[in-house]
Amino acid sequence: MLRELRETAGKKRSEAADTLECQVAKISKIETGRATLSPGDARLLVDLYGADDEVADAVFQLARDARKRTQVRFPDWVKRFVTMESIAESIDVYEPELIPGLMQTAEYAMAVTAATHPEKTGEEIEQMANTRASRQARLADEDPIKYSAVISEAVIRRPIGGPAVMRPQLEHLCRLSELPNVTLRIIPFAAGAHSAMGSSFRVIRLRKPSGARTVYLEDAVFGHYLDGSTQIDRHARAFELLQSVASSEADTVATLQRVIRELT
Template identity: 35%
Template sequence: MPEEYTAYIGFEAEARTVRNYESLFVPGLAQTEGYARAVIKGVLPTASQEDVERRVQARIERQAVLTKPSPLQLWAIMDEAAVRRMVGGREVMAEQARHLSRLAEEPHVTLQLIPFAKGAHAGMTGSFVHMDFPDVQDPELVYVDTPAGDLFLESETEMRRYKSMFEHLQAVALDPSDSAELLDTVCAGQSD
C-alpha cells in the first residue's frame, strides 16, 4: 500500500468522527467487497490481480472501526451519482444499495444523499474526509485524495473551510430518512 494510504488508515482507526463527502464513489467504509473490487479495478486498470485483492482486503478490514465496542461516528454524504453509477454491474450495485440501507440503520452512522435535482453544490469541487479525534490534543485533519497525490490538511483556516463546506452539503442533501427513501428507489431500480 502507498505510504499516504497507510497513514490515512492509521488516522481513521484512531478517529472519533469521520465526516466524508463523496461525489462519485460510495465511501470506502461503506463499500461491499464486490463494489470495492470493481472500483479498484476501474480506477487502477493496470493493477495486478494480486494488488487489487490486497487493496480490497485492506478496504474491508478498515470497516472494523464501525463494529468495535466504541465505534467510529460516520457521517457520509454522497452525490446521487455515487449510488447511481453502475459499478460492477446490477447485482453488485443492488448489493451495495442494500448494504448502505442496513448501515444507515446503525445509530453511529448517518448517510445523506444529494439528489441530482439540487443542481450545483459546494461538493462539486471534489471529495474529502474530515476527521476529529478523542484526544483534544490531536488536531483535526482533512484528507483529500487527488491524482497529484494525497493531501493531509491541518491548518485552522483549512479546517474552517472544510467544516463550512460540509455544513453546506448537509443543508443541501436530503435528510437521512429521505435519503433512505431515495436509496430504496435506487435499490429497486438496480434489482430490475
C-alpha cells in the same frame, strides 16, 4: 498534526531538520504525509515541540502504525490516512464519485480498484479489498467511530460492476444507515449547485489529542493533508452546508430502496 505542533511551539522546519539530522524537505514530506516517521524520530520531535503526554502518545501511535507491514504495498500517504482513520473519533466525508471506502462492499471495492488500477493483478486487487474490509470494523466495534457521509446522487446511479454489484452495495448502505453512529445523506440532482462542487474531502477529528482535526483530500495519485485552522474550518463549514441541501436520512434510504428496485 506535526505541522500544527511545530507552529504552536514556534519552531521552524529547519530546526526540526537539525534535530533529525535530515534535509528540510524531509520534514515537509513527513508533515504532509508523503513520508513516514520512525518512533525514534517521533520522540525527538515531540521533545523539541514540548508536546504533552496525550499528544505525544498519539504521535507515537501514528508513527508505529504507519510503518506496519502489510501484504499489499501502499504509499506512505495511504498508510498515514489508514492510521488516522483507526484513531479517529469522527469523520465527515463528502464523495461525489464513489461510495466512501468504509461503506463499500468487497465486490464494489474490487470493481473500483480494477478500473482505477488496471496494472494490478487479480490477486492484488483482492488483497486491497480485504485490507479495506478489515478497516470497516471501526463502524461497529465496541467504541465505534462516528461516521457522517454525504454523497452525490450520481454515486448511486453509476452502475459500477453492473446490477450484480450495485444491488448488494445499495442494500449494504441501507443496513449501515441503521447504525446509531452512522449517517448517510444524498444530495439529489435537483439540489443544483452546492458548497463542494468539484471536490471531495474528509474532515477527521482525532480521539487524541482531544479535538485535534485535519482535512484529507485525495486525487488519483496522491493524498493531501490540510492542518491549518482556516482550511479546516472552511471544509467543516462546507460539510454543514452540504448537509443543509442533502436529503434527510429517511428520504435517503427511500431513494436507495427506489434505485434498488430499478436494478431488479
